[in-house]
Amino acid sequence: MNLVRSELVKIRTTNVWWILAVVAVPLWGAAIWSAWALDPANAGETTELFGETIVAPDVAEIAATFYTAGQYIGLFFVFLLGVLLMTNEVQHSTATPTFLATPKRGSVVAAKLAAAAIVGLMWWAVGTVLNIVVGVAFLSERWGGSQLDDASVWGGIALNGVAFALWAVFGVGLGVLIRSQIGASLVAASLYFLGPLAATAGLIMLVQVAGEGVKDVMDYLPYGATNAVTGGSDSMPYWLAALVLLGYGAVTALAGTALVRRRDIA
Known part of the structure; x- marks a missing residue:
């Protein structure tokens, strides 16, 4: 716990967290504004598009969209914060005193994982409070009810916290694996923003070759698993999607820790 508290102090006393928070505020506002475009009058309606039946979100799903607004950019910021939690140590040469104080490097990485999860939940909690304040006022005026009496809405909110x-x-796992701050940040951004586009393009080609059955592969990629966690997939239960995301973090953290133990940190 002392190590975890130490990692939280490092986050709190550096500029990274509030810089990301300041950038996130206008982007969160844009997410709320885009959610306002959802029309409850069309909830649950079905339409045909390219031969497939598209079902519009029902009222509870639209309400959950309000209460989880800002998820897309928020997830990236906590992802980046986790990356920087490790790479900052190398970049600013504070890793040496950290590992001198705690020679068991695996314990340091474990503390960073725990601290990152706590910060991710705190980011989710603040965003959720803001979403509820705005969402309740808007939904009550437009629909005559906040939909917070629906258990599925609270389920979506809670699973959003799991994703964060x-x-x-x-x-953190990626930051441990790639020591370079710039390199790890670029990989994180590419993986988060460009990865889904590349995966979708590859999946389209695979579908043409192997058939429709390969579509479920998308759920096992990081952002596909995130959608499944928050209820966006019919082919994967949320608990399995959470395990997939946890697996990505565990694999990268274990691989990175093995490298950290064997290489000179200076």
Whole structure:
């Protein structure tokens, strides 16, 4: 616990967290604004598009969209914060005193994972409070009810918190694996923003070759698993998607820890 508290102090006393928070505020506002475009009058309606039946979100799903607004950019910021939690140590040469104080490097990495998960949950909690304040006022005026009496809405909110914690853990794992601050940050951004596009393009080609059955592969990629965690997939239960995300963090953290133990940190 002393190690975890130490990692939380490092986050609190550096500029990274509030810089990310300041950038996140206008992006969160844009997410709320885009959620306002959802029309409850069309909830649950079905339409045909390219031969497939598309079902519009029901009222509870639209409400959950309000209460989880800002998830896309928020997940990236906690992912990046997790990456920087380790790479900052190398970049600013504070890793040496850290490992001198705690020679068991695996314990240091474990503390960073725990601290990142805590910060991810805190980010989710603040965003959720803001979303509820805005969402209740808007939904009550437009629909005559906040939909907070629906258990599925609270389920979506809670699973959103799980996603925030797991992406923060994944970020630490990536930061341990790639020591360079710039390199790890670029890989994180590419993986988060470009990865789904590349995976979708590859999946389209695979579908043409192997058939429709390969579509489920997307759920096992990081952002696909995130959608499944928050209820966006019919082919994967949320608990399995959470395990997939946790697996990404565990694999990268274990591989990175093995490298950290064997190489000179200076």
